[in-house]
Amino acid sequence: MADITLDGIGHAYGGAPRSEADYALKPIHHVWESGKAYALLGPSGCGKTTLLNIISGLVIPSHGRLLFGDRDVTRLPTEQRNIAQVFQFPVIYDTMTVAENLAFPLKNRGMARPQIEKRVGEIAAMLDLVPDLGRRARGLTADAKQKISLGRGLVRSDVSAVLFDEPLTVIDPALKWELRSKLKAVHRALDLLMIYVTHDQVEALTFADKVVVMNDGRAVQIGTPTELFERPEHTFVGYFIGSPGMNLLRGEVSGAEARVDGHVLPLGAAYPNLAGGASVKLGIRPDYATLTQGEGLPVTVTRIDDLGRKLLAHVSLGGAGAQSLVASVPRGMGVDLGPARLRLDPAKTHVYHDERRVEGRSLTAGRAA
């Protein structure tokens, strides 16, 4: 077991890319540490499956090198890579029993029969497939079939990584939770590097130690779920993670203040690197934009969404053509359509220039000096 290194891996279908836009996957450097669980998160067509297929060898990248430990495997065929992969739709061998399906990857690699049986038994127990072991795989439900696919992915103990390509798409929602926690448990038990592709943020955040957020063929941020939530490095991450996503407001920044639609907002840090009056975006999550009965920006509530466990208010910053944002309504506070006051937490307000987060200079440090 070893780390997997993407050394400038990029891919353009059809070879020679002429511009950035020709890449299905823009060159990326990243080390997948052995024993960790990663999620590749992004909308459809963002290049996550391409990246996964490059690691498994189903796609040979047009650029860069792929290392398993110190070994360059960029051009090695799939069968020689020691990778397991589970696909979006269940792939089972119709004519075999469940047990034979699970044993198939081991049998092909010439493992001894007693060992195969032992391993198949272990994996079947983990996935609750023991009662079905003797049955023909053909007649089973989609859920059970996908469990078999998962099992075939997990059955080899010597793999460098197990890759999952949206494996729970066909699974019934109620079972999804169960299978996901099962996968998590399997990960803990087997201590394998797992990479899990999904477009579902809940799936990504609950499964992974680290999430790679991808957009338009680019890895825009790699971080823990908390990092992605608290400090999105890219407006896309802010918008894509969280439900609803981060509010993004066009405005200008000078020093430690921002100007949005005529309002002056204090910021948690100073931005001397941005030219005075630089046009930027301010990002603040609805969780940190709260309606208040005390001091605050004068706004107009235009819509209220009752999510059951919390209330969200859509507020306009006033005036025609003004921007609007989503804010939380504190528990117990009555709210109506019409004028209200809004408080934005300066420490949680991020500044984005060119869609990327700008690191400010801490105000407290400045004051202390």
Next chain:
Amino acid sequence: MDTRAFANRAWLFVVPVMIVVLFSSLTPMMTVVNYSFQDTMGQNNFFWNGVGWFQNLLDPTTAVGQRFQGSLLRNLLFSAVVLAIEVPLGIAVSLCIPKSGWRVGAALVLIALPLLIPYNVVGVIWQLFSRTDIGLLGVGLTAAGVPFNVTQDAASAWFVIIVMDVWHWTSMLALLCYAGLKAIPDAYYQAARIDGANRWSVFRNIELPKLRKVLVIGMLLRFMGSFMIYTEPFTVTGGGPGEATSFLSIDLVKMALGQVDLGNAAAYSLVYNLITLTVCWVFFTYTTHADQKDAA
């Protein structure tokens, strides 16, 4: 108001079809049934013969029974041989057809060519091809020292007829299998690579099971085609030498039109028809039964 009563008018739309079916198959069929239970001495005088013709036909000690049994066995052997060759060959050809690019179209057109040739033309082509005086195959084999003569040697006649059928019909199985192969999602092949399966294993565990349904249909069509074959072997050998290539249809036509043995021929055709129907029914119940097992 209950409007459902008016829905019965829908049956009226079926009436024209019923009339056509009545004239196209039911009436001619009843004529045959008529002949099979009666006998005539001419002058359009018929008298009842009960199941006499059938007893005669199914009793192998009679002349007619012997003829029927011989033709049936020959025909079953012929069907078995062509199926045994065409099915594996069709699968093999379908696996070799390119999967993308302009070569797909070129390959499919080339493969489909034999299917576009009229049956009697196929017969003429092979009749000429196998002649020992002007046919390339006949002349070639004779020159190579192989004893070959379609008109005198039963083995030669069988050889030509089987090769001809394989040439004519393997394409259909190849095209059916190709369609079946195209329907297998890429993920299966990818998973097989991940699982370390070799080429044979991919064929055995993925491709062949996924081809099962098209193969059942293909085998049914080919069985029926070869079991009812007439034009091509008749053009090549005329059923000979002797009776060697007299299959059921050839023998039946000889009996009905050559010898005008109407009673025997009528019983013959009904039994022949019953055999084909039975095989169809067995295939049908087998496939639907297998589908139900899949769905369960």
